[in-house]
Amino acid sequence: xxxxxxxxxxxxxxxxDAVINCSSSKALYSVHWYRQKHGEAPVFLxxxxxxxxxxxxxxxxxxFNEKKQQSSLYxxxxxxxxxxxxxCGTEKAGNQFxxxxxxxxxxxP
Amino acid sequence: EAQVTQNPRYLxxxxxxxxxxxxxxxxxxxxMSWYRQDPGLGLRQIYYSMNVEVTDKGDVPEGYKVSxxxxxxxxxxxxxxxxxxxxxxxxxxxxxxxxPDTQYFGPGTRLTVL
Numbered sequence: 001x002x003x004x005x006x007x008x009x010x011x012x013x014x015x016x017d018a019v020i021n022c023s024s025s026k027a028l029y030s031v032h033w034y035r036q037k038h039g040e041a042p043v044f045l046x047x048x049x050x051x052x053x054x055x056x057x058x059x060x061x062x063x064f065n066e067k068k069q070q071s072s073l074y075x076x077x078x079x080x081x082x083x084x085x086x087x088c089g090t091e092k093a094g095n096q097f098x099x100x101x102x103x104x105x106x107x108x109p
Numbered sequence: 110e111a112q113v114t115q116n117p118r119y120l121x122x123x124x125x126x127x128x129x130x131x132x133x134x135x136x137x138x139x140x141m142s143w144y145r146q147d148p149g150l151g152l153r154q155i156y157y158s159m160n161v162e163v164t165d166k167g168d169v170p171e172g173y174k175v176s177x178x179x180x181x182x183x184x185x186x187x188x189x190x191x192x193x194x195x196x197x198x199x200x201x202x203x204x205x206x207x208x209p210d211t212q213y214f215g216p217g218t219r220l221t222v223l
Contacts, residue, residue, distance in 0.1 A: 001168075002151065032212075041199060041214035042152070087151060095159060095206045096167055097142065099152040 001026060003088050003100035011106045012078045020073040020103045022088030031064050031071040032089040034099075035082075042087060045073075078107045111136045115200050115215035122190060123223050130185045130218050132200030138213075140206030141183040142167070143175065145196040146217075152199065158183055159206045190222045 003024045012018055022031060030049050034042040048064035048071060060082075064071045075082055088100040113134045122128055134141065142157040144167075154167030158177040172194055174186040183202075187194060198218045203210040 002153075034212075041216055042212075044211045044213070047211065089152075095140070095157065096165070097154050097157065097212075098168065099144075099154075102151045 001092070002098050003028075003090060005086075005088060005100040005103045007103060008101070009104040009106075011108060013108055014080060015077050018075045018078060018105060020075075020086050020088075020105070022071045022073070022100050024069045024090060026069070026092070028064070028066055028069050028071070028090050030090060031062070033062055033071075033073050034087045034089065035084045036087065037084040045086075075105070078105075080107050080109065083107045111213070113200055113202050113213050113215035115198075115218050117218060118216060119219050121221045121223065124191055125189050127186070127188050128190060128220075129187075130198060130200075130220070132183045132185065132215060133181050134183075134200075134202040134213070135181065136202065136204070136213070137180065138202035138204050139180070140203045140210070140212075141177065142201045142203075142212070143173070143183070143185050144199045144201065145169065145194075146199060147196050155185070155198075157206070187220075190220075192222045194220065195222045196220060 003022050006021045032047050033045040036042040050066040059076045062073045086103045116131045139160050143155040144152045146152050153169045156175040158164045200215040201212040203212045
């Protein structure tokens with residue numbers, strides 16, 4: 001039931017773009033995105049509600065396609081500070097919460 | 110400062126010795142949750158609580174207990190720890206659990222069970 005993320009890992013040079021995908025075999029009611037830097041706690045990025053809306057946070061944006069049960073996180077003009085592991089997450093009926101498998105992003109100079 | 114605190118941050122113990130990891134938040138949040146993080150498995154929910162005296166199992170509750178006697182505190186209890194509970198544990202809270210809102214995480218507790 002855990003959402004599956006792809007790719008598992010990606011290495012970028014500063015200024016390059018990246019896309020991280022999150023897909024679920026179950027219906028998604030909303031999608032949450034978090035970033036975790038090495039040795040730190042996860043930090044919230046954004047929540048997307050059903051309706052195909054796209055939200056943004058600095059140069060990071062995301063889309064949510066509820067029909068395809070997928071969400072994508074877009075990182076444009078990546079900076080060194082974007083390095084970390086990105087997790088998508090979603091709730092299940094009963095307020096249980098599932099995080100995805102995670103995507104490790106490394107930005108190099 | 111609005112925050113979620115956890116104690117201890119690091120703990121090494123032996124199999125079978127009961128332990129408690131405390132979690133406290135000062136944001137008057139209703140929803141609190143415990144996760145464990147293991148390499149390759151991401152974050153998995155252990156237990157969550159919608160409000161005082163309301164707790165429910167997450168994805169991996171076996172071997173753990175929780176209680177929510179006060180809104181701000183949500184301790185995680187391992188009554189008989191085993192080596193497979195060696196992990197990094199995070200407590201999190203959010204204003205609402207319906208639906209789950211932005212979750213604020215504590216700094217984590219690294220537990221080693223020998």
